Amino acid sequence: MLIRFEQSVADSVLSSALSAYPNEAILLLRGKVEKEMILVNDVLIPPLATHGRGFSDFRGIMLPMDLRLVGVAHSHPSGVLRPSTHDLNHFYGRIMVITAYPYQSYSDIGVFNSHGERLPHEIVPDQNPQEDKEFL
C-alpha cells in the first residue's frame, strides 16, 4: 500500500502542527482509495477540536459520516515519530498520520497502519481541478 499526499495536504499537516505547538493538532484526512494506493487530497478540522485537546481526548463520536475519510493525522510535540499504544487503540480509518516536532520538513511526517507499521508515502503535486476531488 502506497500513500500519496497532495503537497497542500502535507503542508497543512505541518503548518497545523506548528501552530498548535506545544499542544497536539488533529486533522481529518480525506481522499481516494484505490487498490494499492491511497491519495490524500483534502484535510478537515474535526468538529469540536480545539487547541489544548490532544489526540488522547479525541473520540470517534465526533466524526462526521464521510466516506471519503481515510484516516486521522495528529502531531507529536514530543518529537517521537511513531504511534503510542494509546494511538493504536484509537485507530480510525485506514491510515494514521503522525507529525513529529519540529515539523520542519516532509520527513517529519510518518504514515502507519493499524498495527503501527510504517507505510511508504510520497508527496505529489496537487491534482486540480476541484471537480476531480468531488468525483468519487
Ligand SMILES: [Zn+2]
Ligand atoms: Zn499520538
